[in-house]
Amino acid sequence: MSRPLAFTNVRLVDPASGYDGPGAVMVVGGVIADVARGGDLGKLSKDVEVVDGKGAILLPGLVDIRVKTGEPGSETKETLKSAALAAAAGGVTTIVVQPDTHPVIDDPSVVDFILRRARDIGLVKVFPAGAATKGCDGERMAEIGLMAEAGCVYVTDADKPIANSKVFQRVLAYAKAFGVLVAHRPADPWLSAGAAATSGEFASRMGLPSAPAMAEKIMLERDLALVELTGARLLVDQVTTAAALESLKRARDRGLPVTATTSINHLSLNEIDIGDYRTFCKLDPPLRSEDDRQAVIEAVASGLIQIVVSAHAPAPAEDKRLPYDEAAPGAVGLETLLPALLSLHHDGRVPLIDLIRTVTSAPADLLGMASGRLAKGAPADLALCNPDTPVVIDADKLTSKSKNSPFDGRRLQGKVLMTVVDGRTVYRA
Missing domain, CATH: 2.30.40.10 (Urease, subunit C, domain 1)
Known part of the structure; x- marks a missing residue:
């Protein structure tokens, strides 16, 4: 003690x-x-x-509900221990790790492995998200009820949208029966396939394969329709465009059980930050226009977007130092989440207490956690x-095993x- x-x-x-x-x-x-x-x-x-x-x-310790690690299967990217050390250095006391590992977290035994490893490490609190479908393949529903019983806090296929509407309807209906939250990335998989940037003048000038921002709205509209059909709770995984925000607002105004996140990257950066093909700024979803970024900031300020995540996605140098089209998407973010978020406070865009809510009590309340508050007994x-x-961010000095930070030098x-x-x-x- x-x-x-x-x-x-x-x-x-x-x-x-x-x-x-x-x-x-x-x-x-x-x-x-x-x-x-x-x-x-x-x-x-x-x-x-x-x-x-x-x-x-x-502050209450930060609760980051979208974190990728390499363990199990790709420990060269990030281990649970290195992610926990990075989280602690960033003031993050609770992380939810994504299921797209090797093996995929689609079985109660893998859920149990993550929880036991976290207890053995003994640093920050680590909870697994379970896969919504077996192998995150979007075809066969995973054992949602058994994983929830084992300790997963929500189900998701991480970066992979579930294209088959019948499968996604079954996932929502089954999850509702067990009171399980479903998270889903709104991105039309056909429009988004192979994209490295957002369609527009900048992507055209750079000669980058791109996807229209409307791909996010198209998939979100389908997801919201299925939520209305099933009554299941949905976590919209990273809203990044103004068009999708319009759909989200209509759904919220109608009382649908929908919560939305956005990433600190999309609040802080825009497509121009790609600059001279900076692969550390290649993300999924890709960086958007400045108009979209401003709309997302306003959505956070108004409470339309309730939760901000780091979208921590480690990638070693050999996966990033490639031609832009071939480089792996993603960025580490556990250690830069809080200072980047505070930039919106220093710029006078969002009151401090409202910003801190998006990374403390809001995600904790969504997942039924007792943390995220300064209260007696908590x-x-x-x-x-x-x-x-x-603070000048030096990627080489970050605690994360991978150093792929878009804030390097900022x-x-x-x-x-x-x-x-x-x-x-x-x-x-």
Whole structure:
């Protein structure tokens, strides 16, 4: 059992309660024992470890519900341990790993393997997402009920859209019967096949194979129709275009049980950042136009998009240092999620407490987790951060095993000073 821990002289930002102000927090036995808003904790005993925050922000630990690792099967990309270390360095205390590994997480035994490995590593909390279909092949439904019983927190085929509407209808109906959330990437697979960029003048000038932004809206419209038919809960996996936002808003206005995410990459970058064929900016979905980026920022500010993810997708140098068309898509993001998100606060685009909600209480509430809040009795998953400290991202110094960061060389603001999971200090700057 770790020593009692007290955070004093901090600014508490707790979206779950709406509080943003001075205070202090006491941690005992892995849970939050006391929260002093606007004051201090009084006299503390000698056995308490006191951390003087010196005015830094104390947040609930970040909850990142879309993280890829290479384990099992492709450990050269990222192991569960290296991903957990990167998460801790980024103030992320809970991650949900995607099922498209080797073997695919489409069986209760693989779910159990991930959970046991995470417990053995003993850093951040790791939960698996199960595959919606066997092998993520979009054809045969996986054992959704058994995986949920084993501990997967939602089902998805990760980057692969389920093109067969009959199969997807069955997945939604079956998942609803077990109360399981379904996540799905809205991308028409035929329009998107082979695309490395978003259609438009920029892609044409660069000579890149591209897909229209409308491919996202087309698939989302189908998904929303099937949600209306089945009544199942849907997590729209990364909305990145203004056209899709229109469909999402109509669905939300009609009361459909739909939640949407977007990635920090699509909030921070646009298609021009590809520059001179920068493969570290080759993503899936591809980077969009500046108009789309601005629309997504507004959707986060309004609450239409409730959750922001890192979309952490490690790829080693040999998979990225290739001609743009041949390079693997994806970017690491666990360590840059918080400082990149804080850029929207520093630019005055979204209030700080609303930004922090998208990576704490919103994803925790969606998945029924007790974390993501600064409340008495809640798990002591915490991140201490100085939001004003300038940071120049150096990809070579990232903790992740792979270094494919689109933020390499970029100046951001926001430094994680300390990360605590269940009362244990797992990272200290």
